[in-house]
Amino acid sequence: MTSMLNTLWQGALRPLFKRPPALQVAALCHREGDAGTEVLLVSSSSGRWILPKGWPIDGLTAVEAAKQEAWEEGGVKKASPDETAMQSFIGQKRFDNGTVIPCEVKVYPFKVKKLSKTYPEAERRDRMWASPSRAAELVDEPGLQQVLSDFAV
Structure with a gap:
């Protein structure tokens, strides 16, 4: 009986309970x-190094939401976006309470034209410029490391 329940769980029921990653x-x-x-x-x-990122925003396209995150977290005042995500990767969102959830992160490139010294999260975040290969060494997430390594080529 137990092996029949395990087979039923693995084959039919478990996929129904597995959620897709958040975006x-x-x-x-x-x-x-x-x-x-x-x-x-x-x-x-x-304190980890990351790209400016966040949740989709109601009323904005994905690339517009990414641009908003670049402003809030990095002070990117003017930038030319590429409307198509260059890549995506599966990463983890770590909440302050310790909860971790899987996320698909769609990455949009932006050519920066102007940075601001004052921006919404300036007091909470440090920022730095690095070569793509150096940035890949500094980030923790393997998927983001790959995106940065691919960008370096």
């Missing part, structure tokens, strides 16, 4: 620096 959007902000292409990283609430 987040991220901004891969880049510019041409003295040594070549640089990407913008911002610190998370736990």
